[in-house]
Amino acid sequence: MKPGGSISIWFFVGISLLVNGVLILGAGIYELIHPPEVRVVLFGLHAGIWWGGILTALGAGYSVYFAPGKGRG
Amino acid sequence: MTIALAMLNSQQLVHLSGVDFVIVVFYFALVLAIGFYLKEQANTGEDFFLAGREMTAWVAGLSFLSANLGALELMGWAGASYQYGILAAHWYWVGAIPAMLFLALVMMPFYYISKTHSVPGYLKLRFGESSRALSSISFAFMTVLMSGINMYSMALVLKIVLGWNINVSILVSSVTVAIYVALGGLRSAIFNEVLQFILIWAGALLIPILGLVEAGGWSGLRARVTANASAEYTHLWSTLGKFSDNPMGIHWTGIVFGLAAVISMGYWTTDFLVVQRVLSAKDLRAAKMAPIIGAGFKMLVPFIVILPGLLAIAVLPIKLVGEGQAIVSGGHSYNEVLPLMLARYCGPGLLGLGITALIAGFMSGMAGNVSAFTTVWTYDIYRALIKKDASDAHYVSMGRWSTVIGVAFSIGTAYLVMDFKSIMDYVQALFSFFIAPLFATVLLGMLWTRATPAGGFWGLLAGTCASVGMWAWVKIDPTALRYVALSPYARDMAENMYRALWSCLTAGLVTVVVSMVTKAKPVSELKGLVYGVTEIPAESYVSILHRPWFWAVVVGTGFVVLNVIFW
Numbered sequence: 246m247k248p249g250g251s252i253s254i255w256f257f258v259g260i261s262l263l264v265n266g267v268l269i270l271g272a273g274i275y276e277l278i279h280p281p282e283v284r285v286v287l288f289g290l291h292a293g294i295w296w297g298g299i300l301t302a303l304g305a306g307y308s309v310y311f312a313p314g315k316g317r318g
Numbered sequence: 319m320t321i322a323l324a325m326l327n328s329q330q331l332v333h334l335s336g337v338d339f340v341i342v343v344f345y346f347a348l349v350l351a352i353g354f355y356l357k358e359q360a361n362t363g364e365d366f367f368l369a370g371r372e373m374t375a376w377v378a379g380l381s382f383l384s385a386n387l388g389a390l391e392l393m394g395w396a397g398a399s400y401q402y403g404i405l406a407a408h409w410y411w412v413g414a415i416p417a418m419l420f421l422a423l424v425m426m427p428f429y430y431i432s433k434t435h436s437v438p439g440y441l442k443l444r445f446g447e448s449s450r451a452l453s454s455i456s457f458a459f460m461t462v463l464m465s466g467i468n469m470y471s472m473a474l475v476l477k478i479v480l481g482w483n484i485n486v487s488i489l490v491s492s493v494t495v496a497i498y499v500a501l502g503g504l505r506s507a508i509f510n511e512v513l514q515f516i517l518i519w520a521g522a523l524l525i526p527i528l529g530l531v532e533a534g535g536w537s538g539l540r541a542r543v544t545a546n547a548s549a550e551y552t553h554l555w556s557t558l559g560k561f562s563d564n565p566m567g568i569h570w571t572g573i574v575f576g577l578a579a580v581i582s583m584g585y586w587t588t589d590f591l592v593v594q595r596v597l598s599a600k601d602l603r604a605a606k607m608a609p610i611i612g613a614g615f616k617m618l619v620p621f622i623v624i625l626p627g628l629l630a631i632a633v634l635p636i637k638l639v640g641e642g643q644a645i646v647s648g649g650h651s652y653n654e655v656l657p658l659m660l661a662r663y664c665g666p667g668l669l670g671l672g673i674t675a676l677i678a679g680f681m682s683g684m685a686g687n688v689s690a691f692t693t694v695w696t697y698d699i700y701r702a703l704i705k706k707d708a709s710d711a712h713y714v715s716m717g718r719w720s721t722v723i724g725v726a727f728s729i730g731t732a733y734l735v736m737d738f739k740s741i742m743d744y745v746q747a748l749f750s751f752f753i754a755p756l757f758a759t760v761l762l763g764m765l766w767t768r769a770t771p772a773g774g775f776w777g778l779l780a781g782t783c784a785s786v787g788m789w790a791w792v793k794i795d796p797t798a799l800r801y802v803a804l805s806p807y808a809r810d811m812a813e814n815m816y817r818a819l820w821s822c823l824t825a826g827l828v829t830v831v832v833s834m835v836t837k838a839k840p841v842s843e844l845k846g847l848v849y850g851v852t853e854i855p856a857e858s859y860v861s862i863l864h865r866p867w868f869w870a871v872v873v874g875t876g877f878v879v880l881n882v883i884f885w
Contacts, residue, residue, distance in 0.1 A: 252355065254377060254509050258516050261348055265341055265520065265671055272337045272667030285665050286633075287528050293667050296524055 252313050259307025266300030273297050332479055332661045338670030345517070345674045346494055349510050349681070353498025356506045363710045366503035366717050367693045368435055369598040377512055378604060379611030382595040383619075384511035385686030387518055391623060392679040393471050396659075397652030399627025400638055402566040402811070403543070403551025404884060406627065407620045411554075413577045415877040417586035418613035419870045421596075422606045425587050427854045428764050429597060430605045431846045436597075436690075437590040437760070438698040444763040444847050445774030447702065452778055453759075454698035456752045457590060458691055462724060463748060464591075465687035466731020471653075472680035473732065479657040479673065488732050491677070492725045495685045499692070500721040503714075504598060507689040511595075514678035515615075521675025522622040525656070528663040529629035542632035551631065554884040561807040568812040569805070576815025580822040581749050584757030591690040602855055606866040613873045617880060630655045633662075684728070691724040692717050747789060750818035755781020755825035762829050765849045767841060773833030781825025788817045 273293025280288075334342070360366045373381070399406040434440040438457060442450035473487035498506050533539040540552050550557045550564055557563045558570035586592060586609070599605035630638070636650065638658075644651035650658060660672040696717045701708070708716075759778045762769045791798045792813060800806040803816040844851050862868050 254512050257348065257352060257509065258513055261345075261513055261517065262520065264344055265517075265674075268337050268341055269667035269671060272335070272665070276665055281665075286662050287532060288665070290528070290531070292524055292528060292663070293665055296668060300520055 253311040255307055256311040256313065259304050259309075259311060261304070262300045263304025263308050266297050266302070266304050268297075269293050270297030270301055332669060334480060334670060334673070335666040337667045338673065341667065341670030342674050342677070345678065346490075349498055349513070350494060352509050352513070353501040353506045356502030356509060360501070360503040360505060361714070363713050363717075365505065366714045367697065368594075369503070369505040369508055371598055372600045373508060373595075373598040373604070373608075374600060375604040375607035375611060377508065378595055378599045378608035380515045380615070381508040381511040381598075382592055382608050383612040383615050384515035384518075384682045385507075385592055385595055387515065387619070387679050387682055391619065391683075392518075392522075392676060393475065393653050393656060395623045396627045396630075396655040397638075398811075399624040400630050400655050401627075401652045402564075403547070403631075404554055404624060404628065405557075405564060405566045405568070407554060407624045407884070408573050408577060409582075410616060410620045410624070411877060411880060412573060413582040414586060414616050415613050415873065416578060417582040418609045418616065419874060420583065421587040421593075422609040422613075422866055423870055425760075425764060426596060426606050426609065427602065428847060428849070428852065429593065430599070430602050431852060431854075434597070435697050436694055437588050437593055437756075438694055440760070440847070441763070441774065442698070442702070444844075445759070445769075446771040449759070449771065449775045449778060450698055450702065452775065452782075453756060454694045454702075456782065458694050458699065460748055460752050461591060461687040461691040461694070462727045463731050463734075465684050465691070465724065465728035466733075467735050468680045468684040468687070469728055469732040470735040472677060472684075474653070475657055475673075475676050475680070478654055479661070488729060491681060491684065492729055495681055495688060496722050496725040499685050499689050500718045503717060504594065504689050504693070507685045508595060508598060510685060511682045514682040517671070517678045518675045519622065521671040521673075521678075522626075522656075524668060524672070525659045525663060526621050526625040526629065529626060529633065529659065533629060533632045539628060539632050543628055547631050551628065552884075554881060556885055561805040561812070566811050567805075567807050567809040568815065572803070572808075572812050572815040572819075576812075576819040579819070580754050580757060581815065581818045583761075584753040584818070584822065585749060588756045588760045589753055590694060591686050594690050594693060595686075603857060603860070603864070603866065607869065610866055610869045610873055614869075614876070617873070617876055626659045627655050630659055634658060688721055688724045688728070692720045695720045695724070747814055747817075750814050750821060751782060751785045751789070754785060754818035754822040758822045758825035759829055762826060762833075763848070766833075767844055767848050767851060768833055768838050769829060770833040770836045770838045772836040773829040773831075776832045777825045777827075777829025780828040781821045784824040785817055785821035788820060 270293070273291055276293060277291055359370070364370055395406055395409065429440060432440060432443055434443060438450045438454035441453050469488050469492055472491050473484040476482040476487040477484045498510060502509070530536065530539065533542055543551050548565070555570065558568065558573060561567050561569050596605050596608045599608050638650050638652050638655065639647065641651045641653065643649070656676065660669060664672050696713050700716055701713060755778055758781060759774050762777070763774055788802050792802055797806070799808055799813060802820070803813040808816070841851050846852050857865055
């Protein structure tokens with residue numbers, strides 16, 4: 246059952262994580278190629294890349310699994 | 319030079335990059351889109367005020383917790399953990415978990431079976447109209463104030479971190495909340511709360527992960543906190559034997575009897591802001607599971623709120639001070655812990671997500687208060703006292719308008735809050751005024767058939783007056799603290815705990831005494847409302863893994879283990 250209509254709340258969650266993940270991953274890769282002069286603490290861990298990657302994977306999974314019309318939610 | 323050091327020398331902590339702006343704007347667009355999408359499903363009163371009573375346990379449970387993840391939880395408690403150490407975690411563990419499990423297993427059946435739409439609505443069924451009127455008016459007052467606190471906190475974050483104008487921030491956030499709650503009602507608030515819950519974790523979890531890496535793990539963190547502050551900052555219970563032995567100036571009796579037994583029980587079981595989310599559950603089992611799911615996640619919240627406060631003690635090169643001192647000296651206050659830690663570790667993109675997490679937390683707190691206010695205003699004040707027999711469509715329309723008006727009042731409150739030195743202490747004082755006495759009244763109503771309508775009303779009134787009276791007494795004569803909080807060394811937090819305890823006891827005592835000398839309702843009128851005369855549906859048809867009590871035991875075990883580890 247999908248509380249609220251034909252689109253599951255988890256689909257919205259998936260889209261949000263996917264978009265944020267892609268943007269963070271992209272920014273992280275850009276910083277890897279063009280390191281900034283002013284850097285955050287622990288810059289060398291490149292948190293943007295792995296955290297963005299995790300969010301992208303989770304978001305993609307949720308978006309596909311709970312896509313409208315699949316009857317899940 | 320790092321951004322963290324650069325920001326300490328400037329008025330504005332960080333500058334958002336283009337990608338950060340996109341993330342923040344995308345968040346606002348998505349919550350508004352959800353509001354517009356759900357507008358079509360908010361046509362009846364049941365839809366608008368109770369989300370159609372069709373939420374699953376997970377959705378209701380996460381929303382139940384998210385509505386509580388407002389300014390208090392994020393900025394306030396991170397600041398409190400910097401100020402008081404790990405003692406602040408008591409508000410998440412002993413000050414939440416037992417109460418949430420008690421709500422699930424003991425109180426939820428009565429709320430759900432009675433089919434009430436609100437906590438004041440339950441009081442009407444159990445004690446009559448006068449108790450409902452008193453409770454609903456004080457609750458409406460409190461929710462508007464709380465919503466204003468969220469607004470102010472968010473505007474403060476945006477001003478400190480981004481340099482945004484505080485008036486514009488209040489306007490943008492409040493208009494957004496007003497639109498999506500007025501359009502989709504409770505359903506829209508719940509959907510957005512679930513989304514906000516996920517974003518809060520996605521945006522805030524990196525701080526403790528990277529902070530522990532920098533500090534050298536838990537042992538490194540403890541060593542640094544001991545060096546920079548005191549070893550007492552990392553102990554949960556062992557320093558509570560004397561008021562003067564811990565940074566909070568509190569005794570274990572205040573934590574156990576004031577916080578756990580009264581304030582926490584009162585908040586999690588009778589504050590309609592959170593209970594409303596559970597009432598939207600699709601059936602009784604989902605309604606019982608929702609607080610248990612919420613409790614499971616509640617136990618984990620200290621890792622994104624309390625831990626960053628301790629990490630700030632360990633790794634920040636500056637000393638944070640109180641709000642008033644920060645304004646005078648131009649330094650940074652306790653309440654800025656999270657933004658400071660975000661700026662320390664998060665580059666482009668991550669910073670935008672972190673800021674979005676903070677905004678999401680504030681907006682969920684704001685929306686939670688506004689949607690609860692709307693329901694109580696429409697059903698328990700407007701319909702009960704002003705216009706009794708209008709159509710369902712009229713009340714839905716009133717719900718939408720009262721959302722807008724509630725937000726407008728909250729904006730006024732936001733400016734009022736600016737004059738208070740500490741957001742946290744202000745909120746705790748409000749709880750002790752209204753929630754602590756309410757808990758005594760509701761609990762006696764649910765568990766004691768002899769409690770009478772007159773007893774309920776006078777108990778509630780006496781408890782509230784006692785709490786406000788004690789608060790005023792200490793304000794006028796600070797030496798009164800030794801009587802109210804049992805020690806002249808007690809700090810604001812401790813005073814709130816004891817004031818809540820006394821007001822709850824006053825409410826309970828007056829309820830009992832008045833009930834004994836007034837006429838009780840016939841037992842036939844108490845069915846579905848009181849323990850002992852209500853038949854609770856059995857759950858023997860589901861497997862053990864689907865039974866609420868099983869998961870309550872699992873969560874309860876985790877709660878005990880955490881307290882022992884950090885003793």
